Amino acid sequence: MTGEVEATMRDHLLRDDGQEDVLIATYARSTGNERTTALIKSVIFPREGERHVHGNASFTSGYVLRASTQARALGHGVVLLHSHPRGRGWQQLSNMDKETESEYERVARGITKMPLLGMTLGGRDISWSARFWFDRSGPTWAESVRSVSPKLAVTWNDELRRIPRVTRSQQRTVSSWGERTQASISRLRVLVVGSGSVGLDVAQRLAATGLATVGVMDYDAVETVNLDRMIGATRLDAALGRSKVKVAARLMKSSATAESFQVRLHELSITDPVGLSAALDYDVIFSCVDGPWPRAVLNAIAYADLIPVIDGGIALDTFPDGRMRNGIWRAHTLVPGSPCMVCLGQLVMGDISLDKGGLLDDPEYIAGAHRDAPSRQNVAALSASVSGALLAQFVSLTAHPGGRGIPAPLRYILSTHSLEHSSAKSGLHCPYENATASGDARTPIAEHREDWRTVVHERATKRSPFRLRALAAAEDFLQHTASRIIPVAPRG
């Protein structure tokens, strides 16, 4: 849910007189490969006499029927919410609460054709819990409830997503923000889209921070021209034409400090529906790609599916004689309440069609349109600034230093040594922000394409010279052996 919706529901459910209260909302689905998320869409307040507050609050059937009919008209499901004003942490269901939700499950599902969602608010620490009712027999508990705004707040179901044990390698990390924050950050599933110079660095630092699950998505391979920026990629990687995600996985495993670290490899394109589905399983996404089309897909996910997207990049400018004129790096986090890439001026909507049509890489088209060819300059020394800026956004989003969330979009100008906050505001007619929480009803931007599939297939079927394969096997053996002999040490 957005922070705005969460505040509205919280204000209603936590009463000044300390009694419990109830509320109904509607939800839309966001369906990933493995995860289904209910996105809270609208709040339906009770009318006079539609709920009873008497210590334990209760719904009237009239309220549930009215809300269900309203939800059906919108194509949404129904959420029944109640509060435990003195509750703390993930709330279980009392027998009475279970009976109530079970009783209304059939009504809500019968009218909306979508499962009922039950939610409880624990008032002591503002923790939310949730469960789907697919039938009357019992609830299926959610793994987490996420409130997305400039601050990402997650309530975890500790039984389904256990708190990773702190390891000896993480002592200084944990002493920086405390065990509670570490317990939350380490459970976030974070996806890095694009495993080039910036993405590779971000992915390794997330692993070193102690995250238990990090995904990387890229369908490209390491080439010799990448070696001046992809820190950790080797000449052997380039000679073998190894996929960037496999190189990222190797480096992340070496950097990981979690006792049990899972790296998920996605040799996919985010511009294809299969890439989009994979991305919808994550809690936070780093956008480390530079094409207008992939960035448009990620821009849409941030709002339509309420998954914060941390985006940024660098542009270098040279004089005609080749000397550096200027460089600008940028970092911004896309969440409801903050301007999207288009509103920031970081994504020209007209360029998305050109990118989809392959025209931005077509020299004939570029010459005919009298536009500049895409800039290819990049420097490893500066890409570290971009990854650092993106990671600082991540810390602000998840650890809230100073009690504050993400900053306004930032840009650093190399030639004037100035760091600027953007004052860009969201536009009233922004098609991305106006699609907030649309979930599976989102405007389809990703499209099935064969070109990237061909790249992945050809790499998978390519046979390298024997000497390179022998070197690769020796390298794998050494790494696996080192991991077995020297495992991550638990905290003593």
Place this chain on the structure above:
Amino acid sequence: MSGTVVLTGAAQQFVDDMTAVGAPARADGHRILYDVMAVHGALAGQVVTTGVSVSEVQSWPAVPPHWIHLPDSVTFTLTNMDDTDCPPGWKRHSREFNYTDTSVPPALAWLRHVRGFVSTAIPTAA
């Protein structure tokens, strides 16, 4: 143009949005057509029928179209063009659309863009 293409939600949204900003749009085979008034140039004061490919508005309004369909009789000094989705006597022209001002409705921004482009038309060679 013969053949009827069933419009998806996004393409129908384009038709509705263009109509709402004063350019009633209609499906025509693989294209969506509408009329604009040229305010400058060789066609100043004339109503010109123009359009886009249906395939280009499958992600509308998140992704605007690029190519502008026009009759052969409308010519320009410099433009990339081809005849994809065009019936005989038509061409589609490339014109970069630098829309980032989201305080303007997307359809109005597109209409202004097309009107501006049509106003750069040059007289047809005799």
